Amino acid sequence: GDPRRSLSHFSQDNVSHYDIFLLSQSQEELYVGARDRVLALAVGTPGTIRAKASIAWGPTAEKSSECAFKKKSQETECFNFIRVLVALNQSHLYVCGTYAFSPACTYIHLENFTLVSSSRGQPFLDGKGQCPFDPQHTYTALLVDGELYAGTTNNFQGNEPIISRALGSRTLLKTDAFLRWLSADAAFVASFSIPADDKVYFFFEETAEEFDFFERLLVPRVARVCKSDVGGEKVLQKKWTTFLKAQLLCSQPGHFPFNVIQHAFALPRGAKADLYAIFSSQWQAGRAGSAAVCAYSLEALEEVFEGKFKELNKESSRWTVYGGPEMSPRPGSCSMAPSSDKALTFMKDHFLMDAKVSPRLGRPLLVTSDVTYTRIAVHETQGV
Numbered sequence: 001g002d003p004r005r006s007l008s009h010f011s012q013d014n015v016s017h018y019d020i021f022l023l024s025q026s027q028e029e030l031y032v033g034a035r036d037r038v039l040a041l042a043v044g045t046p047g048t049i050r051a052k053a054s055i056a057w058g059p060t061a062e063k064s065s066e067c068a069f070k071k072k073s074q075e076t077e078c079f080n081f082i083r084v085l086v087a088l089n090q091s092h093l094y095v096c097g098t099y100a101f102s103p104a105c106t107y108i109h110l111e112n113f114t115l116v117s118s119s120r121g122q123p124f125l126d127g128k129g130q131c132p133f134d135p136q137h138t139y140t141a142l143l144v145d146g147e148l149y150a151g152t153t154n155n156f157q158g159n160e161p162i163i164s165r166a167l168g169s170r171t172l173l174k175t176d177a178f179l180r181w182l183s184a185d186a187a188f189v190a191s192f193s194i195p196a197d198d199k200v201y202f203f204f205e206e207t208a209e210e211f212d213f214f215e216r217l218l219v220p221r222v223a224r225v226c227k228s229d230v231g232g233e234k235v236l237q238k239k240w241t242t243f244l245k246a247q248l249l250c251s252q253p254g255h256f257p258f259n260v261i262q263h264a265f266a267l268p269r270g271a272k273a274d275l276y277a278i279f280s281s282q283w284q285a286g287r288a289g290s291a292a293v294c295a296y297s298l299e300a301l302e303e304v305f306e307g308k309f310k311e312l313n314k315e316s317s318r319w320t321v322y323g324g325p326e327m328s329p330r331p332g333s334c335s336m337a338p339s340s341d342k343a344l345t346f347m348k349d350h351f352l353m354d355a356k357v358s359p360r361l362g363r364p365l366l367v368t369s370d371v372t373y374t375r376i377a378v379h380e381t382q383g384v
Contacts, residue, residue: 008047008048008049009049010041010049010051012039012051012054015034015035015037015039016034016035017034017035017081017135018032018033018034019033019034019035019081019082019083020032020033020082020083020084020085021033021085022085022086022087022093023043024087025087026044027043027044028042028043028044029041029042029043029044029052030043030049031085031093033082033083033084033085033095033097034082035079035080035081035082036056036057036058036059036079036080037054037055037056037057037058037082038054038055038057038082038085038093038095038108039051039053039054039055040052040053040054040113052113053113054113055108055113055114055115057080057082057095057097057106057115058079058080059078059079059080059099059100059102063078063099063100063102064078064100066100066101066102067100067101067102070101070156072100072101077100077101077134077135078100078101079098079100079135080097080098080099080100080104081097081098081135082095082096082097083096083097083098083131083132083135083139083141083152084096084097084105084127084130084131084141084148084150086141086142086143086148087143088107088143088146088167089146090110091109091110091111092107092108092109092110092116093107093108093110094106094107094108094143094148094167095107095108096127096130096131096141097127097131098131098132098133098134098135099124099127101133101134101156102133103126103127103128103130103131103132103133104124104125104126104127104131105124105125105126105127105130105131106124106125128154129150129152129154129162129164129166129172129174130148130150130152130164130166131150131152132152132153132158133153133155133156133158134153134158137152137153137158137187138187138188138189139151139152139153139188140152140188140189140190140191140202140203141191142191142192142193142200143167144193144200144227145168145227146167146168147165147166147167147168147170148164148165148166148167149163149164149165149191149193149200149202149225150162150163150164150165150166151163151188151191151202151204152164152188154174154177159184159185160177160184161175161182161183161184161185161186161187161188161204161206162174162175162177162182163175163182163202163223163225163240163243165225165229170230171230171231171238172238173225173229173230173231173238173239173240174238174239174240175239175240175243176236176239176240176348179348179349180209181243181245181351182204182206182245183206183207183208183209184207185206185207186204186205186206186221187204187205187206188202188203188204189203189204189205189261189262189263189264190202190203190263190264190265190277191203192264192265192266192273192275193227194266194268194271194272194273194298196270196271197271197298198226198227198228198334199224199225199226199227199334200224200225200226200227201222201223201224201266201301202222202223202224202225203220203221203222203248203261203263203264203277204220204221204223204261205218205219205220205221205259205260205261206218206219206221207219208247209319210310210319210352212318217259217282218259218260218282219247219248219259220247220248220250220259220260220261220277220279221245221246221247221248222245222246222248222301222357223243223244223245223246224242224243224244224245224301224305224332225240225242225243226242226332226333226334227334228334228335228336229241229242229334232338232339232341232344233338234341235341235344235345235348236344236347236348241339241344241347242331242332242333242334242347243332243347243351244305244331244332244351244352244353245351245352245353246301246304246305246352246353246355246356246357247353247356247357248261248277248294248296248356248357248359249294249356249357249358249359250277250279250292250294250359250364251363251364252292252363252364252367253363256281256283257281258279258280258281258290258291258292258294258364259279259281259282260279260280260281260282261277261278261279262277262278262279262280262291262372262373262374262375263277263278263373263374263375263376264276264277264278264376265277265376265377265378267378267380272297272298272299273297273298274295274296274297274298274378275295275296275297275298275301276293276294276295276296276365276376276378277293277294277295277296277376278291278292278293278373278374278375278376279291279292279293279294279364280292280372280373289369289370289372290367290368290369290370290371291367291368291371291372291373292364292366292367292368293364293365293366293373293376294359294360294363294364294365295359295360295365296357296358296359296360297360300357300358300360301357303355304353304355304356304357305332305353307353307354307355308321308322308353308354308355309321309322309331309350309351309352309353309354310322310350310352310353310354311349311350312349319352321354322350322354327342327343327346327347327350328343329343331343331346331347331350331351332347
């Protein structure tokens with residue numbers, strides 16, 4: 001790196017698990033979510049990091065004992081691990097934590113860096129569907145136009161994944177667990193939205209149910225919902241009516257596919273974006289294997305989402321390509337007009353795309369051995 005740039009460190013006694021970071025718009029402050037604590041750090045002066053303010057936000061004794069009663073560890077699990085930290089507006093942050101396996105959310109007033117209490121003095125909101133119960137579970141959350149889009153788990157057992165929309169004045173929406181749009185083991189790693197686009201995208205992995213393999217096969221996926229979605233009136237009430245998902249490909253010819261997605265990052269290009277994701281393989285579990293970086297264009301995603309659907313044949317329990325007449329509006333279309341009950345009923349069973357999203361150049365940009373990447377960030381610089 002540049003020798004003129006010094007590396008600064010920060011730590012505080014009795015504070016651990018610095019897991020989530022949010023840089024203020026002015027880039028003068030860094031907000032940090034840790035275990036039982038939210039910190040405000042001054043980072044405006046190069047080479048120095050200074051603690052400005054700190055909020056202790058741990059679970060109540062009652063919640064901790066409930067957590068322990070459910071056979072969770074009071075040494076490692078029954079704490080409040082901060083998982084969502086977003087700037088709601090100029091004056092408030094919105095923050096959620098696991099809260100001893102009982103997810104909770106609250107607001108932070110930035111002027112004096114304190115938790116905002118309700119009129120009854122209760123500072124915490126139910127965080128179910130916005131934040132995981134288990135600190136070990138992966139998740140993603142994104143604030144778009146004052147609304148929180150989250151991909152997480154919706155129950156204590158961790159086997160009910162959910163994509164939800166909360167906050168704002170519109171109806172709270174979520175995926176329908178009964179319809180099994182997501183496999184029980186779906187694990188979210190990233191989400192993004194382009195301001196000029198009317199959709200929100202989620203990256204995750206899950207067990208594929210469309211293949212007839214003896215072995216459980218994980219597949220990396222991208223799912224899409226429309227920002228304009230308000231749910232159905234009778235069918236799919238308070239549920240997404242625009243949910244679609246597709247498989248991502250990342251492989252080298254003649255090799256096992258890189259089918260475990262670790263993280264993804266979107267680099268906007270005007271109204272479009274380039275998407276970069278890092279992968280490993282399920283066939284190297286427990287040992288150092290290889291990792292790959294694949295890049296996708298937003299156009300490639302859109303092309304797949306405009307293509308044919310798969311549907312489950314109820315008699316054979318096999319997934320086949322839907323060959324019937326086109327439904328109008330088509331599932332996943334972001335039309336503002338309310339859809340008919342017939343169109344929504346069709347959408348309930350036609351959410352999986354037949355085609356797969358291929359990477360740019362048809363192969364990984366990078367493959368490395370004996371390493372597993374966990375995070376990716378992409379920055380564009382001007383060529384010399």
